[in-house]
Amino acid sequence: MRVVSWNVNSLRARLHRVEELLAQHQPDVVLLQETKCAPEQFPHEELAAMGYHAADASSGRWTGVAILARRELAIEDPTTELFGNPLASEARWVEATVSGIRFASVYVVNGRSLDHEMYFVKLEFLQAIADRAGDLREKGPMIIAGDMNVCPTDLDVWNPVAFEGHTHVSAPERKALTRVLESGGLVDAHRHRYGDDAVQYTWWDYRAGSFHKNQGLRIDLHLVSESLAGQIADVRILRDLRKGDKPSDHAPLELELTD
DNA sequence: ATGACTTTCACGGAAAGA
Numbered sequence: 001m002r003v004v005s006w007n008v009n010s011l012r013a014r015l016h017r018v019e020e021l022l023a024q025h026q027p028d029v030v031l032l033q034e035t036k037c038a039p040e041q042f043p044h045e046e047l048a049a050m051g052y053h054a055a056d057a058s059s060g061r062w063t064g065v066a067i068l069a070r071r072e073l074a075i076e077d078p079t080t081e082l083f084g085n086p087l088a089s090e091a092r093w094v095e096a097t098v099s100g101i102r103f104a105s106v107y108v109v110n111g112r113s114l115d116h117e118m119y120f121v122k123l124e125f126l127q128a129i130a131d132r133a134g135d136l137r138e139k140g141p142m143i144i145a146g147d148m149n150v151c152p153t154d155l156d157v158w159n160p161v162a163f164e165g166h167t168h169v170s171a172p173e174r175k176a177l178t179r180v181l182e183s184g185g186l187v188d189a190h191r192h193r194y195g196d197d198a199v200q201y202t203w204w205d206y207r208a209g210s211f212h213k214n215q216g217l218r219i220d221l222h223l224v225s226e227s228l229a230g231q232i233a234d235v236r237i238l239r240d241l242r243k244g245d246k247p248s249d250h251a252p253l254e255l256e257l258t259d
Numbered sequence: 260a261t262g263a264c265t266t267t268c269a270c271g272g273a274a275a276g277a
Binding site: 149 | 262264265268274276277
């Protein structure tokens with residue numbers, strides 16, 4: 001099974017690149033973030049023409065997440081509910097079961113700055129995910145993936161010194177992310193696959209030629225149940241989709257599980 | 260040194276992203 005996670009930075013603006021991804025990689029499940037659609041704008045028909053159906057959480061503006069699956073795979077029990085979510089009106093969480101695995105696509109709050117109200121909202125949001133992951137742990141295998149907006153360690157930051165005092169790298173954010181992993185019994189698929197040697201990023205600022213200088217962050221993660229970890233055959237960051245015509249500022253991540 | 264890009268909404272430019 002192939003599971004892609006991708007912050008598309010507007011699904012409508014990126015539909016041609018999503019089509020490229022689906023045609024080239026034929027993933028079974030795709031977890032999207034920052035779809036930026038109002039509910040009526042979500043491109044169900046266009047995706048159906050590409051062979052996929054979707055469960056979406058859509059509220060317009062900056063957020064929006066979705067779970068896509070090949071049309072042959074049922075999307076069961078979708079929900080956008082997340083108990084304890086401090087931003088429940090923003091579409092940042094969607095869950096559904098596909099092929100017996102509980103999937104969640106998540107777009108974690110940015111936080112803006114360490115002294116901003118939204119930073120504390122971010123920590124609350126991560127705690128809500130940890131609580132949910134703890135509940136799901138009792139029920140079976142899960143994959144929570146998306147834009148976590150946290151770099152798990154300094155290995156995941158192109159210049160840790162430059163990021164001191166900023167969001168995405170602070171100790172409380174990292175601790176909150178660790179709680180998600182511990183509570184859910186989850187592994188970071190990328191680290192599980194590559195160990196501590198692999199320095200790779202999933203996001204690069206549009207500005208200043210950051211992508212070409214490889215000045216990025218690894219903030220997009222597949223968090224996978226330990227019971228599935230033995231099936232992790234590969235984890236790839238699809239850098240080619242960060243290039244070319246109107247790319248997102250995030251690259252897709254492709255997780256391959258053996259059947 | 261600073262800002263350097265892209266999207267949305269809406270029709271100029273602010274807000275937001277990370």
